[in-house]
Amino acid sequence: xxxxxCYLFGISLEEIDRTKNLIAVINDRHIFPHAKYRYxxxxxxxxxxxxxxxxxxxxxxxxxxxxxxxxNEAVFVKGDGxxxxxxxxxxxxxxxxxxxxxxxxxxxxxxxSAWSDxxxxxxxxxxxxxxxxxxxxxxxxxxxxxxxxxxxxVMFRNxxxxxxxxxxxxxxxxxxxxxxxxxxxxxxxxxAAAFQNALYFIERNTKTGxxxxxxxxxxxxxxxxxxxxxxxxxxxxxxxxxxxxxTQIDIDIFPNRIDIVSPGSWLLxxxxxxxxxxxxxxxRRNAIIAAxxxxxxxxxxxxxxxxxxxxxxxxxxxxxxxxxxxxxGFLDLRLFDCLYHEKDQNxxxxxxxxxxxxxxxxxxxxxxxxxxxxxxxxxAATRFKSRAQFLKEVLNPLLESGVVFRHNHSGFYRYEx
Numbered sequence: 050x051x052x053x054x055c056y057l058f059g060i061s062l063e064e065i066d067r068t069k070n071l072i073a074v075i076n077d078r079h080i081f082p083h084a085k086y087r088y089x090x091x092x093x094x095x096x097x098x099x100x101x102x103x104x105x106x107x108x109x110x111x112x113x114x115x116x117x118x119x120x121n122e123a124v125f126v127k128g129d130g131x132x133x134x135x136x137x138x139x140x141x142x143x144x145x146x147x148x149x150x151x152x153x154x155x156x157x158x159x160x161x162s163a164w165s166d167x168x169x170x171x172x173x174x175x176x177x178x179x180x181x182x183x184x185x186x187x188x189x190x191x192x193x194x195x196x197x198x199x200x201x202x203v204m205f206r207n208x209x210x211x212x213x214x215x216x217x218x219x220x221x222x223x224x225x226x227x228x229x230x231x232x233x234x235x236x237x238x239x240x241a242a243a244f245q246n247a248l249y250f251i252e253r254n255t256k257t258g259x260x261x262x263x264x265x266x267x268x269x270x271x272x273x274x275x276x277x278x279x280x281x282x283x284x285x286x287x288x289x290x291x292x293x294x295x296t297q298i299d300i301d302i303f304p305n306r307i308d309i310v311s312p313g314s315w316l317l318x319x320x321x322x323x324x325x326x327x328x329x330x331x332x333r334r335n336a337i338i339a340a341x342x343x344x345x346x347x348x349x350x351x352x353x354x355x356x357x358x359x360x361x362x363x364x365x366x367x368x369x370x371x372x373x374x375x376x377x378g379f380l381d382l383r384l385f386d387c388l389y390h391e392k393d394q395n396x397x398x399x400x401x402x403x404x405x406x407x408x409x410x411x412x413x414x415x416x417x418x419x420x421x422x423x424x425x426x427x428x429a430a431t432r433f434k435s436r437a438q439f440l441k442e443v444l445n446p447l448l449e450s451g452v453v454f455r456h457n458h459s460g461f462y463r464y465e466x
Contacts, residue, residue: 059099151201201337
């Protein structure tokens, strides 16, 4: 006699991670358009060491292809609870279709007031400070001939409420994802607003310094060239794979670098390092989103974004040059801090011991031991009760000397002696 009881043995977290990675690789490399799916995990033992992993695949609105190599595809049509092979006629029709999550004509009529964020973006970055006309948007196929917005252009609409435009930003105290997060923000909605907000987050959490000129003045130098930051973020928005549900663009600012990570595999046939410096061919995953950025003068059709990043770092050593790292399922654009110096802080502080008074030495020691610190914490490490007196006698001289830098508007200060 058989029992109706079902025993679940479960799998370990390590096996779950391997399974998730396998699914992501298959979906990214072989299924197009990419399947949208969600995971659900439940422990099956009291110690929470074994788990059941459930995978829910969401319905697809279009024909899905399983690709093995360049010339071997299996085509399936999603039905009610089943998936059937496509007929030869359906395959022929499929070959004539334009695929892409951003290239479908929607039922939303273009209205300038509903796209004011995008128009403001265009006015900011276009050389003549103008906004594009309806005719220009039609010529670029961003809106249809009768004035309806393509799906990619809808993502630039003011009131767009999809989760697929999410950009998550974090400022880390250490050079890896551990320890204290000093600042964080999550931006979504209109791609135009998310882009501007992410730029501002980077701006206020990276420092500006100065160097003396031959005439005795001061010249501004930045941790990251503006052009490199802008191009890296534009490329992440333009080339990310918006069909992968539950993903986002991640911006992580570390003491020595910025990582801008976007979902989606590397589309070119060769690895990044196999191409000549500044000569990356242009392949557009999202034609309409790229066209919107092109109209805003943020992305050129020639695909010169990578070249711009490289050129903006000209004059810096090889170890500071931008890096593109392609992994299964995502792309990491890494920019290095031009003002960062890896020095023995103890030795450097010893060299400067005679230069600073006791209260300034307390501030330097506090930052050296704790990393970037807020002004109120620096003041608390000294005997000063007055903020104005602390700034005048302790912090401002350190700032003017260049031994301490401020993370722009964030209120955090970092020791750079």
